[in-house]
Amino acid sequence: MIIDGFTAIYIFTLAAFTGYEVIHQVPVILHTPLMSGSNFIHGLILIGAIIALAGSNNNIERIIGFISVLFATINVVGGYVLTIRMLKMFKPKEDSNYSNYPN
Amino acid sequence: MKSLIIQTVYYISAVLFIVGLKRMSSPKTATTGIHWAAVGIFSSVLVTFLFPHLQNLELIILAIIIGSIIAWYLAGKIGMTSIPEMIALFNGMGGAAAAGISAVELLRLISDPKIVIGIKIGIGIGIEVEREMPILNFVLAVIGALIGSISFSGSLLAFMKLRDLLKKTIHFPLQQWINFLFLLVAVLAAIAFYYHHSLGLFIVFFLASLIYGILITIPIGGADMPVLIALYNALTGMAVAAEGFLLNNVAMVIAGTVVSSSGFLLTRLMAKAMNRSLSSLLFTKFTETSGQSLSENIRSMDASDAAIILNYISKVIFVPGYGMAVAQAQQKVWELASILLERGIDVRFAIHPVAGRMPGHMNVLLAEAGVPYDYIFAMEDINNDFSNTDVVIVIGANDVVNPSARTDKSSAIYGMPILNVDMGKQIFVIKRGKGLGYAGVENTLFYNQKTSMIYGDAKNVVSKMIQTLRSNL
Numbered sequence: 001m002i003i004d005g006f007t008a009i010y011i012f013t014l015a016a017f018t019g020y021e022v023i024h025q026v027p028v029i030l031h032t033p034l035m036s037g038s039n040f041i042h043g044l045i046l047i048g049a050i051i052a053l054a055g056s057n058n059n060i061e062r063i064i065g066f067i068s069v070l071f072a073t074i075n076v077v078g079g080y081v082l083t084i085r086m087l088k089m090f091k092p093k094e095d096s097n098y099s100n101y102p103n
Numbered sequence: 104m105k106s107l108i109i110q111t112v113y114y115i116s117a118v119l120f121i122v123g124l125k126r127m128s129s130p131k132t133a134t135t136g137i138h139w140a141a142v143g144i145f146s147s148v149l150v151t152f153l154f155p156h157l158q159n160l161e162l163i164i165l166a167i168i169i170g171s172i173i174a175w176y177l178a179g180k181i182g183m184t185s186i187p188e189m190i191a192l193f194n195g196m197g198g199a200a201a202a203g204i205s206a207v208e209l210l211r212l213i214s215d216p217k218i219v220i221g222i223k224i225g226i227g228i229g230i231e232v233e234r235e236m237p238i239l240n241f242v243l244a245v246i247g248a249l250i251g252s253i254s255f256s257g258s259l260l261a262f263m264k265l266r267d268l269l270k271k272t273i274h275f276p277l278q279q280w281i282n283f284l285f286l287l288v289a290v291l292a293a294i295a296f297y298y299h300h301s302l303g304l305f306i307v308f309f310l311a312s313l314i315y316g317i318l319i320t321i322p323i324g325g326a327d328m329p330v331l332i333a334l335y336n337a338l339t340g341m342a343v344a345a346e347g348f349l350l351n352n353v354a355m356v357i358a359g360t361v362v363s364s365s366g367f368l369l370t371r372l373m374a375k376a377m378n379r380s381l382s383s384l385l386f387t388k389f390t391e392t393s394g395q396s397l398s399e400n401i402r403s404m405d406a407s408d409a410a411i412i413l414n415y416i417s418k419v420i421f422v423p424g425y426g427m428a429v430a431q432a433q434q435k436v437w438e439l440a441s442i443l444l445e446r447g448i449d450v451r452f453a454i455h456p457v458a459g460r461m462p463g464h465m466n467v468l469l470a471e472a473g474v475p476y477d478y479i480f481a482m483e484d485i486n487n488d489f490s491n492t493d494v495v496i497v498i499g500a501n502d503v504v505n506p507s508a509r510t511d512k513s514s515a516i517y518g519m520p521i522l523n524v525d526m527g528k529q530i531f532v533i534k535r536g537k538g539l540g541y542a543g544v545e546n547t548l549f550y551n552q553k554t555s556m557i558y559g560d561a562k563n564v565v566s567k568m569i570q571t572l573r574s575n576l
Contacts, residue, residue, distance in 0.1 A: 005239075008348055008356075015344075015357045018121055019364030026128035028456050028481050031369065032463035035333055036190050037127050037137050038365055041120050042339050043193075044144055044358040045200045046167075047151040048346045052207040053166070054157040058214060061207050062159060066166050068203030073170025074177075075197035076148075080141055081178035082189055087134045089470035 029090075036083040043076025105153045112150040113354035119143030120358050124365065130476055147354050183471045184428045187460045188265035191258045191332045194339050198254030201342035205248035206309065208240075208349065213300045238297070240349055245293040247345035249312050254338045256316030261328050261335070264320075265460070273321040285315040329461030330373045334381070337366025373462050401537075404555035406564045409531050410571035416493035418449045420485065422522055423469065425459050426499015426535060430561035433472035436498060439569050440474070452478055453485045455503035455522050486523050495527035497548075499534065499561050505546045515544050530554040533564050 026034055049072040053065030119139045126136030157163075174193070181189055263269045275281075289311035296304040323331055340362030347355030374381050413419065421440060427433060440450045452474065458465035469479060489495060497504055504524040507514040524530055530553050537558075548554060557564050 011353065011356055012344065012360055015360035016364040019124070019361035019366075020368050022121060022125045022361070023128050023365040024368060026369075027130070028454070028462050029130060029466040029476060029479065030128060030133060030463055031373065032186060032459075032461055032467055033133060034124075034127050034463070035336060035366075035369060035461070036186070037140065038124065038340070038362045038369075039190050039194050039197070039336050040137070041124070041140050041144070041358050042197050042336075042343045042362040044116075044120075044147060044355055045197050045204070045339075045343045045346065046144075047147055048204045048343070048350055048352065048355055049200045050148070050151050050163055051154065051350055051352075052204040053159050053163050054154070056159055056207060061210055061214075062162060064203050064206050064210070065159070066162050068200040068207070069163055069166035070170045071196040071203070072200035073167050074174040075193045075200065076144060076174075077171045078174035078178040078189070078193040078196070080137070081175060082186065082193070083137050084134075085178070086183070086186070086467050086470075087137060089467065090130050090133065090476055091470070 033083055033086045033090075036079060036086060040076060040079030040083055043072060043079050046072035046076050048072075105155070109150045109153055110353075112146050113352070116143035116147040116354050117357040120361060124361060183468055184431075184460075185266075186464060186467060187329050187332060188262045191262040191265065191328075191335070194332065194336050195255045195258030195262065198251045198258060198335070198339045198342060200251070201339065201346050202248045202251030202255060202309070202312075204346050205244045205251065205349070206305075208244045209248065209296070209305060212296075213302060213305065241297055243345050243349040245308075247342045247349060248309065249289060249293070250338050250345065251342040252309060252312035253316035253319070254335045254342060256313040257320045258332065258335045258339075260317050260320040261332050265328055272324045278318075278322060282315065282318045285311050285318060289315060329457075329464075330370060330381070332461070333366060333370040333373050337363050337370055340364075340366050373457070401549050402555050404531070404557055406557055406559065406567035407571040409555065409557055410568035412529070413443065413448075413494065413568070413572065416448065418492045419443060419451075419494045419496065420489065420492050420527070421450070421452045422495060422497045422500050422504060422524055423452065423454070423458060423465055424498060424500025424503065426501070426533075427561050428459060428465075428468050428499070430499065430535070432498065432561035432565050433468050433474075435562055435565040435569065437469070437472045437474050439565050439572070440478070442569065442572050450478060451480055451485065451488075453480055453482065453489075453522055455482050455500070456520070458500060458503060482520065482522055489523045489526040492527045493529060495524050495530045497524055497530065497532045497534075498565070501534075501546055502544065504548055505544060506551075507544060507547050511547075524548060525551055525553075528553065531557055533557045533559070533561050535560060 023034060046069065049065065049068035053062065053069050056062045056065045120143050123136045123138075123140030123143065126132040126139065128136075177192070178189060260269070289308055292304050292308035292311060296308060320331065340359045342359070344356050344359030344363060347353070347357075347359055370381065421436060423433075423436065427436060440452075443450050452469060454465050454469075456462050459468060466476070466479060470476065500522075502508075502516055502519070504522050505514075505516060506521065506525045508516045508519045508521045511517060525548050530548070530551065532549060532554055534556060535558070549556060
């Protein structure tokens with residue numbers, strides 16, 4: 001699929017509104033996890049980095065491509081692990097039993 | 104057929120990102136949200152290997168393995184107090200990757216101007232188009248490179264500042280103009296590069312972009328840094344979208360754009376919570392006031408005396424701040440709260456939007472300590488209840504409870520929404536020393552008649568209170 005000029009603008013505009021609408025009611029409690037989560041999602045740059053390295057024909061390109069894939073992987077894996085660690089800790093009242101707090 | 108599989112998976116992934124983000128905006132569905140997004144990303148990466156003519160496969164796999172190990176180690180090991188700087192670091196990596204993709208594209212113009220990878224591979228199966236890079240693609244590559252580089256160097260500097268590897272905020276004369284000059288050099292070098300593909304211009308362009316990212320970050324202090332990280336997060340999203348257009352990859356376009364627009368919204372929400380406009384954050388600095396000491400008017404109290412008072416009350420609100428996190432006192436605070444709860448005392452936690460280092464950070468820290476989120480209240484939900492609360496316990500919070508923000512027009516924090524702690528019937532402030540908060544402003548709460556200061560390390564003070572309460576059954 002080739003994205004031509006106007007289709008590109010449509011996609012961009014609609015996606016921009018979507019991003020705005022989807023999170024505009026987020027409670028403050030989730031700001032930090034959400035920031036980390038969206039940080040994880042832009043880690044999709046990894047597929048761009050793979051394509052760039054996959055098309056590299058000389059060593060300079062390979063080095064830059066390799067670094068790009070490496071960094072993009074750190075972005076995506078790190079973002080995922082960090083977000084999961086945070087979200088795992090959120091729990092409602094009924095799940096915790098404060099009277100059994102270890103002394 | 105392969106092309107159909109790739110496009111289908113990309114399409115489903117794009118939907119998953121949006122649904123995932125949506126689910127991440129409620130505590131109940133947040134964990135499933137991140138999993139949905141993860142399924143999208145994992146499958147997108149997987150089908151990318153179906154593209155034809157892929158070279159350097161072993162290098163790709165190697166980079167992914169090394170990157171995963173590093174990231175797993177870093178993200179799994181750090182404490183929850185370090186979240187903001189880790190987000191900055193990972194975000195910087197993403198920005199660098201975006202800049203790197205552009206760099207590969209632009210370098211190709213020097214070595215082999217006839218082939219453009221985005222067209223060659225991104226278009227689908229078996230079709231190779233050879234033509235000069237269209238100007239639109241060139242512009243996209245430059246935008247991706249510029250924004251990605253700024254996001255990379257800026258995030259890395261933000262990381263260093265939050266880690267205290269670099270403490271100073273640096274100001275110098277004509278700062279705005281010099282910053283602008285570097286941006287101008289980067290843009291001019293890019294334009295010149297379009298007409299004359301030389302390695303020299305390529306290097307000047309990237310150096311100027313990277314330096315610009317550093318220059319706009321150095322004057323910003325630690326307190327404002329999270330807003331800046333949110334901004335860089337949005338910028339990386341934008342760079343990802345630009346690379347997506349360049350490579351004809353709709354999944355990247357949508358992921359990047361959605362992250363970018365939600366990131367800008369989040370940046371604005373955070374800046375608003377701190378009562379700073381984004382432009383004033385980027386282009387001015389906090390006026391540093393020298394705090395005049397009025398310490399003779401401050402009343403202090405012993406931890407065990409404070410604990411005894413807690414025996415005779417029915418309503419208490421905890422106001423945690425970053426000082427609590429630094430002292431690693433979250434667990435102890437929850438233990439204290441649990442004892443009070445067992446005795447039938449109404450316990451709540453009041454969280455200022457920017458408590459901790461950024462919005463939501465304190466919620467994470469309390470959640471880590473085991474505090475259920477039903478006990479945790481946002482500022483607007485609890486601010487009217489302080490007046491009928493017997494004791495408000497402020498732990499390591501300062502600027503966010505300073506009543507000067509309401510009254511003193513000359514104060515640097517004037518107008519910032521604050522928790523109405525001073526309305527409480529009695530106030531305990533657990534504080535390490537007599538120093539000022541981040542904003543460097545004297546806190547009039549400490550001179551309030553109802554306030555008792557309990558000096559000391561938050562963890563020790565709270566432990567002492569627990570001991571006293573336990574021995575006083």
